[in-house]
Amino acid sequence: MRLIAVQPDMSADRFLNLTRRQRLCDRLFQQLLPKLLIVNPGNGFRLRIFHASPGQSLQKYCSSDHVRKSASQLWKLLSDLLGEDVKKKNVRSLIENFCSNLYNKSQNRSPSPPSSKSKPRHDLSQAPEYDRLYNRTDELATLKQWILTENSRIVTLTGLSGIGKTALARQLVEQIQDNFDRILWRSHRKFPNFNALQSHIIESLAPPPSSQNPSITNSLNSDNSMLDHLRSHRCLIILDDFQETLTPRELVGNYRPEYQNYGQLINEIGQLPHQSCLLLLSWEQPLEIAALETENPYCKTLQVSGLDKLATQILNARKLKDQKKWSELIQLYSANPLWLNLIASTILDLFNGSVQEYLSYPTLFLGDLEPILKQHYQRLCESEKILIQWLANQEKPLKITQKPPELLAVKDFLKAIQSLTRRNLLEKSSGLTLQPVIKQYVNHLIR
Ligand SMILES: Nc1ncnc2c1ncn2[C@@H]1O[C@H](COP(=O)(O)OP(=O)(O)OP(=O)(O)O)[C@@H](O)[C@H]1O
Ligand SMILES: [Mg+2]
Numbered sequence: 001m002r003l004i005a006v007q008p009d010m011s012a013d014r015f016l017n018l019t020r021r022q023r024l025c026d027r028l029f030q031q032l033l034p035k036l037l038i039v040n041p042g043n044g045f046r047l048r049i050f051h052a053s054p055g056q057s058l059q060k061y062c063s064s065d066h067v068r069k070s071a072s073q074l075w076k077l078l079s080d081l082l083g084e085d086v087k088k089k090n091v092r093s094l095i096e097n098f099c100s101n102l103y104n105k106s107q108n109r110s111p112s113p114p115s116s117k118s119k120p121r122h123d124l125s126q127a128p129e130y131d132r133l134y135n136r137t138d139e140l141a142t143l144k145q146w147i148l149t150e151n152s153r154i155v156t157l158t159g160l161s162g163i164g165k166t167a168l169a170r171q172l173v174e175q176i177q178d179n180f181d182r183i184l185w186r187s188h189r190k191f192p193n194f195n196a197l198q199s200h201i202i203e204s205l206a207p208p209p210s211s212q213n214p215s216i217t218n219s220l221n222s223d224n225s226m227l228d229h230l231r232s233h234r235c236l237i238i239l240d241d242f243q244e245t246l247t248p249r250e251l252v253g254n255y256r257p258e259y260q261n262y263g264q265l266i267n268e269i270g271q272l273p274h275q276s277c278l279l280l281l282s283w284e285q286p287l288e289i290a291a292l293e294t295e296n297p298y299c300k301t302l303q304v305s306g307l308d309k310l311a312t313q314i315l316n317a318r319k320l321k322d323q324k325k326w327s328e329l330i331q332l333y334s335a336n337p338l339w340l341n342l343i344a345s346t347i348l349d350l351f352n353g354s355v356q357e358y359l360s361y362p363t364l365f366l367g368d369l370e371p372i373l374k375q376h377y378q379r380l381c382e383s384e385k386i387l388i389q390w391l392a393n394q395e396k397p398l399k400i401t402q403k404p405p406e407l408l409a410v411k412d413f414l415k416a417i418q419s420l421t422r423r424n425l426l427e428k429s430s431g432l433t434l435q436p437v438i439k440q441y442v443n444h445l446i447r
Pocket of ligand 1: 130132133134135136159160161162163164165166167168282283337338341
């Protein structure tokens with residue numbers, strides 16, 4: 001007898017590792033390993049059992065006597081595990097049904113539609129709530145197109161602190177939640193390492209104990225991989241504060257040692273077929289995402305920018321004066337809603353709400369913005385600091401070719417540009433330039 005397990009794009013060794021997570025397969029492998037042959041022809045995932053007549057290639061592996069004895073042990077083992085009387089004539093269909101339910105190879109919905117079988121479970125208990133949010137109509141339309149129409153598997157929202165990533169994701173989830181069987185919102189800040197995060201997600205997505213075959217399904221549910229869950233239900237997982245997983249004071253994108261395995265998971269979620277979406281919110285763009293995006297249509301990044309015209313509504317709600325000066329204020333603070341709210345408080349406190357009086361002041365006041373900007377600045381490596389300080393001293397945007405020879409070696413200069421861009425600290429539209437607030441902060445530091 002041969003038991004052959006097949007999965008595309010996966011080496012036999014790796015498949016064996018993954019399969020070990022399944023208790024059924026654990027037991028099968030432990031007890032029947034000498035009789036198992038694992039191959040990888042790369043044409044879809046299924047489990048096949050069939051007999052080989054004595055004298056065929058199987059004899060390479062064991063004698064026909066041994067095969068007969070093992071077969072009867074196997075029937076017994078499978079009967080115990082599946083809760084059905086397994087015989088030679090029904091073994092194939094029982095195993096195949098079981099495995100196809102387990103792995104749910106359909107790229108769309110699970111074989112028995114999840115929504116009809118299991119109630120949607122949406123856990124937004126850790127999603128922040130906001131009093132009043134103005135609708136970012138364009139961004140919401142783009143995100144809905146990516147997630148609902150194009151079935152994107154990983155969507156990343158990047159942008160500086162306070163730009164509105166969490167608020168935008170919150171609005172999005174409100175509008176698309178009915179399309180998902182499972183929704184889970186978590187922040188990376190709550191997890192000390194990758195394993196803790198991954199186990200928590202798997203546990204949260206696992207279905208509640210089933211009344212049918214509880215001995216099997218319960219143990220299997222807890223051992224499924226994240227990808228199994230993303231396949232068997234349409235899940236939306238929102239993971240906020242992704243930058244917490246990355247090492248500060250190095251060029252952007254290197255994981256902290258305790259998050260080393262994250263990149264592999266991101267690659268799997270981006271590349272392997274499933275029906276779910278991972279929404280990452282981050283100050284900085286993950287390296288895998290930057291790479292995946294270039295060739296994978298299922299991975300997208302939205303660089304969240306300021307509120308644009310909606311920013312006036314913030315100033316209006318704060319009852320600031322001198323409306324004709326608002327656009328100047330909005331431009332100075334890059335329409336960043338948090339920055340605008342903070343500076344609005346300062347203007348109300350110190351200038352009786354007069355934007356004109358505040359702007360007549362010669363320097364851009366940072367006040368409560370300083371600790372926020374400091375968090376970003378402290379994450380930079382030395383070459384980025386050199387570059388940002390040089391740019392903070394420039395009056396006009398610079399061309400990439402205008403680097404003074406003594407500033408940095410070309411290689412370090414280009415890497416630093418790329419890194420600062422991925423941290424959303426450098427603008428490149430009309431040459432290299434910094435947002436006024438960033439420029440002010442850096443200049444203030446170096447004086
Ligand atoms: N669309 C919006 N309409 C009104 N206010 C907004 C909007 N988006 C963001 N804000 C305001 O800006 C503040 C910061 O937004 P948010 O928490 O989403 O920023 P963030 O990008 O997630 O920042 P961080 O990276 O620090 O978590 C919010 O508390 C809210 O007051
Ligand atoms: Mg946030």
